[in-house]
Every structure is written in structure tokens, then in C-alpha cells.
Amino acid sequence: xxxxxxxxxxxxxxxxxxxxxxxxxxxxxxxxxxxxxxxxxxxxxxxxxxxxxxxxxxxxxxxxxxxxxxxxxxxxxxxxxxxxxxxxxxxxxxxxxxxxxxxxxxxxxxxxxxxxxxxxxxxxxxxxxxxxxxxxxxxxxxxxxxxxxxxxxxxxxxxxxxxxxxxxxxxxxxxxxxxxxxxxxxxxxxxxxxxxxxxxxxxxxxxxxxxxxxxxxxxxxxxxxxxxxxxxxxxxxxxxxxxxxxxxxxxxxxxxxxxxxxxxxxxxxxxxxxxxxxxxxxxxxxxxxxxxxxxxxxxxxxxxxxxxxxxxxxxxxxxxxxxxxxxxxxxxxxxxxxxxxxxxxxxxxxxxxxxxxxxx
Amino acid sequence: xxxxxxxxxxxxxxxxxxxxxxxxxxxxxxxxxxxxxxxxxxxxxxxxxxxxxxxxxxxxxxxxxxxxxxxxxxxxxxxxxxxxxxxxxxxxxxxxxxxxxxxxxxxxxxxxxxxxxxxxxxxxxxxxxxxxxxxxxxxxxxxxxxxxxxxxxxxxxxxxxxxxxxxxxxxxxxxxxxxxxxxxxxxxxxxxxxxxxxxxxxxxxxxxxxxxxxxxxxxxxxxxxxxxxxxxxxxxxxxxxxxxxxxxxxxxxxxxxxxxxxxxxxxxxxxxxxxxxxxxxxxxxxxxxxxxxxxxxxxxxxxxxxxxxxxxxxxxxxxxxxxxxxxxxxxxxxxxxxxxxxxxxxxxxxxxxxxxxxxx
Numbered sequence: 139x140x141x142x143x144x145x146x147x148x149x150x151x152x153x154x155x156x157x158x159x160x161x162x163x164x165x166x167x168x169x170x171x172x173x174x175x176x177x178x179x180x181x182x183x184x185x186x187x188x189x190x191x192x193x194x195x196x197x198x199x200x201x202x203x204x205x206x207x208x209x210x211x212x213x214x215x216x217x218x219x220x221x222x223x224x225x226x227x228x229x230x231x232x233x234x235x236x237x238x239x240x241x242x243x244x245x246x247x248x249x250x251x252x253x254x255x256x257x258x259x260x261x262x263x264x265x266x267x268x269x270x271x272x273x274x275x276x277x278x279x280x281x282x283x284x285x286x287x288x289x290x291x292x293x294x295x296x297x298x299x300x301x302x303x304x305x306x307x308x309x310x311x312x313x314x315x316x317x318x319x320x321x322x323x324x325x326x327x328x329x330x331x332x333x334x335x336x337x338x339x340x341x342x343x344x345x346x347x348x349x350x351x352x353x354x355x356x357x358x359x360x361x362x363x364x365x366x367x368x369x370x371x372x373x374x375x376x377x378x379x380x381x382x383x384x385x386x387x388x389x390x391x392x393x394x395x396x397x398x399x400x401x402x403x404x405x406x407x408x409x410x411x412x413x414x415x416x417x418x419x420x421x422x423x424x425x426x427x428x429x430x431x432x433x434x435x436x437x438x439x440x441x442x443x444x445x446x447x448x449x450x451x452x453x454x455x456x457x458x459x460x461x462x463x464x465x466x467x468x469x470x471x472x473x474x475x476x477x478x479x480x481x482x483x484x485x486x487x488x489x490x491x492x493x494x495x496x497x498x
Numbered sequence: 499x500x501x502x503x504x505x506x507x508x509x510x511x512x513x514x515x516x517x518x519x520x521x522x523x524x525x526x527x528x529x530x531x532x533x534x535x536x537x538x539x540x541x542x543x544x545x546x547x548x549x550x551x552x553x554x555x556x557x558x559x560x561x562x563x564x565x566x567x568x569x570x571x572x573x574x575x576x577x578x579x580x581x582x583x584x585x586x587x588x589x590x591x592x593x594x595x596x597x598x599x600x601x602x603x604x605x606x607x608x609x610x611x612x613x614x615x616x617x618x619x620x621x622x623x624x625x626x627x628x629x630x631x632x633x634x635x636x637x638x639x640x641x642x643x644x645x646x647x648x649x650x651x652x653x654x655x656x657x658x659x660x661x662x663x664x665x666x667x668x669x670x671x672x673x674x675x676x677x678x679x680x681x682x683x684x685x686x687x688x689x690x691x692x693x694x695x696x697x698x699x700x701x702x703x704x705x706x707x708x709x710x711x712x713x714x715x716x717x718x719x720x721x722x723x724x725x726x727x728x729x730x731x732x733x734x735x736x737x738x739x740x741x742x743x744x745x746x747x748x749x750x751x752x753x754x755x756x757x758x759x760x761x762x763x764x765x766x767x768x769x770x771x772x773x774x775x776x777x778x779x780x781x782x783x784x785x786x787x788x789x790x791x792x793x794x795x796x797x798x799x800x801x802x803x804x805x806x807x808x809x810x811x812x813x814x815x816x817x818x819x820x821x822x823x824x825x826x827x828x829x830x831x832x833x834x835x836x837x838x839x840x841x842x843x844x845x846x847x848x849x850x851x852x853x854x855x856x857x858x
Contacts, residue, residue, distance in 0.1 A: 143523060143670075146506035152709040152753060153501035163503060168562065168605035309505075313709070348738035349512040349673070356716035378708035386712065393512060 142203040144392050145304040145310050147286055152381075154374070157276060157314040161193035164231065167272050172227040174198050178243050180205060180236030180278060188235070188278075188317070199226060205239035208411045210246065212257040212294040218243075219250045219257075227364050228252070231272030231309075235317075237329065238282030238414060241275050245290035245306050248273035257292060261299040267305075276308040278317040280380040281329035281386025281415060283336055285311045291414070298408040298466060313385065315377035326341040326372065327365075327443055328415040330380055331436065332389035335418050336363045338432030339397035345394065353391035357383045366437045397477035401470045402494055405463030423447055424497040428477070452496045464491040504752050505664040507646055507671050512741075514734070517636060517674040521553035524591065527632050532587040534558050538578075538603050540565060540596030548595070548638075548677070559586060565599035568771045570606065572617040572654040578603075579610045579617075587857040588612070590637060591632030591669075595677075597689065598642030598774060601635050605650035605666050608633035617652060626666075634670040638677040640740040641689035641775060643696055643748025644732045645671045651774070658695040658826060673726040673745065675737035686732065687725075687803055688775040690740055691796065693747035694721045695778050698792030699757035700750040703836040707753065714750035715769040717743045756835035758788050761830045762854055765823030783807055788837065812856045
């Protein structure tokens with residue numbers, strides 16, 4: 139189709155304290171399948187107050203998952219899926235509570251519970267064959283847009299690429315910014331910058347249009363208020379704003395596309411396991427010739443929050459590592475199409491990309 | 499529930515020329531029910547180019563409906579429903595092509611095809627008992643937000659009130675601003691102002707929150723560009739912007755509420771059949787003590803586009819007519835709750851409302 143036909147999150151609750159409505163929201167879904175829910179919760183909340191607020195039923199299964207060392211992998215999803223099906227059979231649905239990685243795990247698991255074989259074979263656009271089970275997302279950090287995107291990004295043996303289809307999108311999200319209050323400040327910054335970069339990349343490319351622009355423009359305005367404005371910094375009001383910014387930034391790129399920073403960042407995550415939002419920041423600072431305004435503003439935000447990003451990383455990388463990262467980035471043509479144009483291969487070669495990595 | 503859980507439009511296409519994708523989009527739906535589609539199309543397009551671009555199949559039924567004399571009524575919906583079911587049985591779905599009234603007709607019909615009895619009994623929140631048939635909306639004028647709202651507003655024998663529930667919301671919308679190019683300029687203005695007023699009313703009330711505010715703020719920005727900016731006026735670029743503004747204004751009030759202008763405007767439409775957007779404009783100009791900033795900006799827009807709204811209307815109204823309108827407005831407590839507060843009855847009486855009508 140000439141114009142994308144994009145599916146929305148089915149239902150959305152927004153508001154401080156709205157997480158308390160979780161049990162009530164999922165109650166009508168509990169009669170499905172083997173009548174229990176699987177929770178995937180960021181390990182960070184183990185032993186914290188949230189652990190006692192999960193509103194789980196005795197039959198439910200709760201996984202606390204440590205997402206800090208690595209981005210979610212295809213192997214991890216396959217293993218979890220096999221374990222869940224072998225233990226209690228097909229659940230009524232999945233509840234993901236955490237950051238972007240947990241959102242991706244919940245989305246990918248929901249699909250893989252009903253689609254046979256390894257998730258590796260479904261990395262790409264519209265490769266999934268059947269709808270997944272009901273899945274509900276509760277973001278506890280704002281910025282990745284994973285709460286509204288149609289991609290469950292996974293690192294596989296060969297590529298970092300999402301399971302991307304209409305069925306990936308959450309049936310329900312609960313946007314309760316109270317849950318983001320305890321995010322460590324460095325993560326608050328890096329993850330918020332993911333949204334900022336989404337908006338810049340969405341805007342500065344071929345697929346930009348009035349719809350994606352309007353969402354991106356408002357998201358950028360909110361990012362500026364949160365990170366640069368008179369009342370910049372951590373506050374309940376800014377937590378609300380950043381949660382909306384994340385959603386709107388995600389919707390902006392749903393109808394447009396990400397660009398060069400994300401292509402490179404995927405390489406960095408695939409080869410060195412660098413976390414997505416941090417990898418974006420490491421990369422974006424060096425892309426001033428592609429995104430001049432965006433990078434300038436990004437550096438103002440870094441300065442305002444006294445964040446110093448490491449440079450000179452590439453001095454310790456082997457040529458083989460740089461080549462491997464460049465291959466990952468080069469194999470994301472939708473991003474280059476958008477950022478550079480459909481004739482991007484005339485302007486961007488594997489060597490261009492290697493040189494970009496050497497800037498880091 | 500403490501926080502609203504709102505359903506989104508299932509799928510959305512945005513883009514100039516995207517209407518051409520209609521046939522492809524509905525193809526998979528055609529196997530449902532009696533395997534034909536009902537089109538409800540604004541009578542305005544009869545004999546115009548659009549009539550040849552409807553992509554209907556021979557089995558489809560096309561109604562051209564003149565919505566100019568009146569807002570949609572419960573009687574009209576019941577009659578259409580009975581006729582459709584008696585002639586060809588339950589259709590696969592409905593396709594509405596037109597302005598807010600046509601959107602409302604498509605949404606209400608979709609529900610009433612599967613819910614027994616008169617639509618009068620379903621005027622209100624969550625009174626509908628069963629999901630309706632698939633319904634697709636193609637707005638041909640921007641501003642009402644009817645493309646995304648959960649209300650199909652109908653004028654009944656006793657009240658003007660919507661069929662309001664999750665199932666009202668469109669399964670699909672096609673946002674093709676090329677279809678709005680031929681809108682007469684007075685309607686382009688009045689309907690655009692509906693969005694402007696949505697945003698002001700959404701913001702200036704108790705239910706305002708970061709989510710509704712962000713949508714309303716961006717919608718207001720777009721309205722300002724279209725009606726007051728350097729490149730104000732009719733253009734392809736502004737048609738795009740106004741279409742996005744309409745959607746975002748609608749989403750803003752989905753998560754907040756309309757206010758005094760809409761309450762009064764409903765009275766004016768119910769008693770005198772005045773069209774919704776025009777009735778809003780007639781009313782809003784006199785509400786400067788409730789919405790000072792909004793009304794000031796509205797008047798700047800009127801002046802910029804050389805629009806003179808009639809005043810002194812109430813001189814020709816009987817006391818019985820004014821009382822009848824005041825009753826309609828008074829019986830919309832959700833609007834007064836939002837605009838004034840839950841103690842609104844201590845501040846607003848039937849007499850206050852009558853006095854507001856006498857300003858017109």
C-alpha cells in the first residue's frame with residue numbers, strides 16, 4: 139500500500155495511580171486459554187514496593203527478569219516460551235512491567251506463544267503467522283516508545299531486528315508516571331534522549347509527513363520542557379510530560395521511520411551488547427553533519443545535566459568488530475532509505491559506515 | 499474506574515491520495531455477514547468526482563444523505579437500519595464518507611444494526627449491549643473530531659446525546675486531506691473552530707491532564723498555523739495540518755471533556771436544528787468570562803477571515819424556547835462537572851443558563 143495503515147494500541151489508561159486498576163482491567167481476559175496470567179517484571183522491582191502491588195492471582199506466574207546485562211535475545215524468548223508452555227500451557231495473557239526491554243520481551247513472548255519454531259525466523263516485517271495472546275504493557279521508564287511501537291526488538295544470532303507486525307502492538311497499556319519516579323537519573327536521561335532522537339530522526343528524513351511531524355513536534359516540545367525548560371529536571375509534572383512525550387515520539391516514528399543513529403546504535407548493541415538508549419546517545423553526539431540542529435540541542439541537554447559521554451571508544455575496537463557493526467547497520471535499509479533517500483547506496487557504503495563508527 | 503480506559507481507532511491511514519486504498523482495505527472484511535458493504539456518503543458528493551472513486555462492488559448499497567438541514571436524528575438512524583436489514587440483511591460493514599454528521603450516522607448505524615429497538619434507548623454512556631458491524635470513516639471536512647470520538651451524537655425526541663461506548667469507535671479511518679480541498683470556506687472555518695473550541699474546553703476544566711493537554715496544545719498550535727499564521731488560509735499544507743489538528747483535538751477531549759460552549763450549543767441544535775459547528779461559533783463568542791483567552795483568540799480568527807457571526811438572535815426567541823434550550827444544556831452534567839466543578843449546581847442554575855442563551 140502506498141500509505142501505511144497502522145494499528146493503534148487497543149486501549150490506553152493514563153494517569154498517576156492508574157496502575158492500581160490493573161486487576162480490574164485484566165479480569166474479563168482471565169477466562170481465556172489456561173486461565174492464568176504471566177507477568178514479566180523488571181528485576182529492579184524485586185523486593186521493592188511494586189512487588190506487593192502486582193495484583194496477581196495465586197495461579198499467575200511471575201518472572202523477574204534482569205535486563206541490565208543485555209538487550210532481549212531470540213534465544214531468551216524461545217526458552218521462556220518453551221518453559222511457559224511446558225509448565226502451565228497457554229496463558230490468558232502477558233503483563234509486562236518495566237522498561238523498553240521488558241516491553242519487547244512481553245510483546246515478543248505474546249507472539250511466540252502461538253507461533254511455532256524459533257523467534258529467529260520471524261525477525262522482520264509481517265513474518266508472524268498468527269495473532270499472539272493478549273498482552274498488556276506498563277512502562278516504568280519513559281522514552282523508548284516501546285509501549286506503542288509495532289516492533290519487539292530482539293538480538294538474534296545474526297541480526298538485531300524486531301518482530302514487526304500489527305499483532306505486536308499491545309492490547310492495553312497503563313501509563314502511570316508514578317512508576318517512573320524511582321528511575322536512576324542517568325537512565326532517566328539516556329532513555330528520555332531515545333525519544334528526543336526518535337523525533338529528530340522521524341522529522342529529518344524522507345517519510346516525514348504532517349501526521350508524524352505533529353506528533354514529533356509536540357514530543358520535542360515536551361522533551362525541551364523536561365530537559366531544558368525553566369522547570370527542567372525530575373518532578374511529578376515532568377514525569378507525566380515525559381511519559382506523554384515517549385508515546386508521541388513513538389507514534390511519530392510509527393508513521394515515519396528512525397534513521398542513522400538507530401542504524402549505528404543497533405550495530406553497537408549487537409556486537410558489544412550496549413543498551414539501546416545509551417548506545418543511541420554514544421552515537422548521536424557524533425552525527426552533527428547529518429542532524430545539525432538535533433545534535434546541537436542534544437549537547438545543550440548533556441551540558442545542562444552534567445552528563446559526559448565517553449568518546450575515543452573506537453580506539454579499542456578491532457577492525458573486525460567495526461566491520462561487524464557496519465554490517466548490522468548496513469542491513470537496515472528502511473532506516474537508510476528514510477534518512478538518506480532510496481538511492482542511499484550511492485552515498486553510503488560499508489566504508490562510510492565504518493568511518494562513522496570510528497568517530498565514536 | 500478512577501482513570502478512563504479509552505479505546506483507540508483500530509487502524510489509521512494518513513496521507514494525500516490514501517482514499518484510493520479503500521477497496522484494498524475492506525477486501526478482507528467482505529466475507530462477513532451478508533457479504534456487502536453499505537456506504538453512507540454526504541449528498542454533497544452526488545455528481546462530483548468522488549462519486550466515481552467510491553470503489554464499491556456491484557452488491558454494495560450506497561446512500562447519499564443530505565445532512566445539511568439537520569443534525570442526525572434517532573428516527574433517521576432507526577429508519578435506515580430497518581431499511582437496510584429488510585432489504586439485504588446484515589452488511590459486512592459500513593463506510594461513512596463525509597463530515598461529522600456522516601461520521602455520526604455511520605457509527606450509530608453500525609451499532610444499531612446489531613442492537614434491537616430504537617436508538618433512543620441507547621442515548622448515553624455504555625448503554626449499547628452488543629458490538630456493531632465493522633465501520634470505516636473517511637472524513638471529508640476537518641474539525642469535528644468525530645473520526646476518533648467514542649460518541650455518535652444523535653438528536654432524539656427528548657435529548658441531543660450520543661451513543662457512547664467503546665464499540666462506537668471506528669475500526670478504520672482513512673485520513674486523506676485531498677478530500678477536504680473543496681469544502682466551502684465558511685464551513686472550513688466553522689468546522690475548524692470546532693477543533694479550536696474542543697482544545698480550549700478540554701484544557702480549561704477539571705479533567706485536564708498531561709495527556710489531554712499535550713494533544714490539545716499541539717492541535718491548538720496547528721489551528722493557529724492554519725487560521726492565524728504566516729501561511730494561514732486554504733492550502734494543501736494547511737489541509738493536512740487541519741486534519742491532524744482535528745484528530746488531536748478529538749483525542750484531547752476523549753481524555754478530558756468538552757465544556758460550556760458545547761452544552762449550550764447542544765441546546766441550540768436541539769431546539770432550532772442549528773448545525774453543530776456553527777452553533778458552537780454562535781455561542782463561543784459570548785463566553786469570554788468563562789474562556790477569556792480562548793474567546794479573544796477566536797475573535798482574532800474571525801477578524802482575520804472576515805467572518806461576521808450574527809448576534810441579537812435571542813431577541814426573536816420566546817421564553818419557552820430559551821427554557822427548552824436551557825433544559826437541554828442543564829442535562830449534560832458531565833460537561834458542567836468538567837467546566838465548573840462537581841459543585842456546579844451551586845453556581846449554575848437553569849436561570850444562569852437562560853441568561854447565557856440571552857447573550858446570543
